[in-house]
Amino acid sequence: FGVNITYIYQGKARGLADAVYRVKDVITEDKFLVYLGDNIVPYDDFSSFLSFKGSASILLAKVDNPNSFGVAVIKDGKVVKLVEKPKETISDLALVGVYAFTKEIFEVIENLKPSWRGELEITDAIQGLIDKGREVQYKIIEGWWKDTGTPKDILEANSFLLDKYAERKIKGEVKGSSIDGRVFIEESALVENSTIRGPAFIGKGSKIINSYIGPFTSIGDNCVIENSEIEYSVILDNVRIEGVSMMDSLIGNNSNVIRGKKWTKLIIGENSRVEV
Known part of the structure; x- marks a missing residue:
């Protein structure tokens, strides 16, 4: 900054x-x-x-x-x-x-x-x-x-800030994807064969592949989101999510969430691995 x-x-x-x-x-x-x-x-x-x-x-x-x-x-x-x-x-x-x-x-x-x-x-x-x-x-x-003392408070704060400050700015690479509304994609990020609907934020170095990112979602740096659906959630840095549908979720740094088939509500701390 x-x-x-x-x-x-x-x-x-x-x-x-x-x-x-x-x-x-x-x-x-x-x-x-x-x-x-x-x-x-x-x-x-x-x-x-x-x-x-x-x-x-x-x-x-x-x-x-x-x-x-x-x-x-x-x-x-x-x-x-x-x-x-x-x-x-x-x-x-x-x-x-x-x-x-x-x-x-x-x-x-x-x-x-x-x-x-x-x-x-x-x-x-x-x-x-x-x-x-x-x-x-x-x-x-x-x-x-x-x-922001609870996960619910963090999600509400994220929603408020995205609604108030989000702008459409695409710095990263977009391939075969649909970017709708106020979506901020940081440098070195990749969105491929996916749909992102704003307001939403995608951090530096993150990869969104074959996935849907819904409104009021913030994704941190160096994340990999593949074959997944995410709405109204906060995903922190270095997280990998594969084959999971989730909403109202908060995922801590360096966590892995894989092989989900249904909408799931998760609160996950740092350095975790969850299979659902």
């Missing part, structure tokens, strides 16, 4: 606040953004989000099941309280996993105690700022967003 990335290894999972604290020595600006990697938030105004006043800013969204999230209590236009997965409903405004902080957050985290889950909670860290009298700004987003 044309960017330089520095990876910081957290080691033992001790909570989001601990993960944030681990980047203390690599943050060079006074303000920085924290965006949880398993959340998809179609929010485009991050420059404005980082131009906050006070010590922090958070993105919120109204949810029907606030007990499953960290939530914020707003009073007179100010954030007054944050609670991680409250047992009682105190607010319907959930934190969606996007935060902006000043370096002051590191001082608060240094004095945090683990929660009942044995973790340093980001909600407790932000609450620490509030308890010190610091201002925490917020923005409420509307529309779709997703915490």
Whole structure:
């Protein structure tokens, strides 16, 4: 993607606040953004989000099941309280996993105690700022967003992103095949004697042979799909699927699925081999 990335290894999972604290020595600006990697938030105004006043800013969204999230209590236009997965409903405004902080957050985290889950909670860290009298700004987003914590969530996120961003672009080789709609075929991919109906994505080096790829399907790099039918699924890298019909499926890296005869729903982890 044309960017330089520095990876910081957290080691033992001790909570989001601990993960944030681990980047203390690599943050060079006074303000920085924290965006949880398993959340998809179609929010485009991050420059404005980082131009906050006070010590922090958070993105919120109204949810029907606030007990499953960290939530914020707003009073007179100010954030007054944050609670991680409250047992009682105190607010319907959930934190969606996007935060902006000043370096002051590191001082608060240094004095945090683990929660009942044995973790340093980001909600407790932000609450620490509030308890010190610091201002925490917020923005409420509307529309779709997703915490991709389950296979179903990943499939829904894939569907949303393909529907919103997919375009018709064929960089790979197509032989004797039908490509319908918004299908993105990456370089060095091969589609032969097959039908692909968009929105769909085919990764680099993948081969689609004598197969049907239906809408809302993403196929990673260096996969081989042969004599198969796939719809509404996510296939990660280096997967081989042969003679299988599947839908609503999530297939992990380096897996093999072979000799299927009926529509199948599969959730398969990395480095697996399944015969159906």
